[in-house]
Amino acid sequence: MAAGTIQPGGSGGNPRRRRRGSGNAPMAEINVTPFVDVMLVLLIIFMVAAPLLTAGVPVELPETAAAPLPQEQEEPLAVTVTAEGIVQIGSTEVPREELVTRLQAIAGERESDRVFLRADGSVPYAEIMVVMGALNAGGFRNIGLVTEPGGPTLTGAGAEGTE
Template identity: 60%
Template sequence: MALSIHKSGRHSRRQKSIIHKPMSEINVTPFVDVVLVLLIIFIVAAPLLTVGVQVQLPETAATPLSDSGEEPLTLSITADGQVSINKTEYSNNELIPKLRSILAERTSDKIFLRGDKEARYEIIMQVMGALNNAGFRNISLVTDGGGPTFDQLN
């Protein structure tokens, strides 16, 4: 029992209209490609657009940082705005050159910033700008332990 199918050279009207009917679906592949490329660009560019320094707020319940072995460099700001590096006081004009010379001698750009809680925020931010200008990119704010956590604040 063999079955043979023989097609003639003629197509019926229905077959002909199906064969030559234009495709009515939109090809979304190029659209998806463009969207994914834009998504990747935004994911890569977004961290570069953030301006500022990541800091920890005073009086938190944060855990202490581990010791790196190198003597810690500490910059302190008193309530009246006096700036000291490791207990040695410096004027505003001397600060950036001194920080640059210290950074040239160190292997790490980590510095601990101790700001008195009565010091003006503007002064602390200006000192952080000076630290950044001198080349310090790893600035840690020193706080007293035992403070409230974020969910305990009013």
């Protein structure tokens, strides 16, 4: 073949050659992958940070092997008993003599009678029972005790941690 012959697939030029101007045409697609990645990272950050924002009182919760309670639509009421014996409704400190009247006022405004009792592990059992009695007298019959997961169990492998 001679040097000037026409190659198959075109007019003698490179068959892989692009048309003029097609390389500079604007893309009609939007790449949403970076946006989704950023949103997932923000979701994880907020999921981790949200529980830290609800409880501003340092309390050493006792550990247990019990399963957590299911979540409700209404924001749960939390009553906290600190290591010093201070009782708080949410983040507001309440004197013990006013506890029942405040709880009755709150119970009248709420749909649910569920309350979560958070107590420091060093608080004596008798003091926790006094607060539970006040919760009951205030109109809250559904009391959940808040603990940290991963505590000792009374069955099998976890029994050695119950000293």
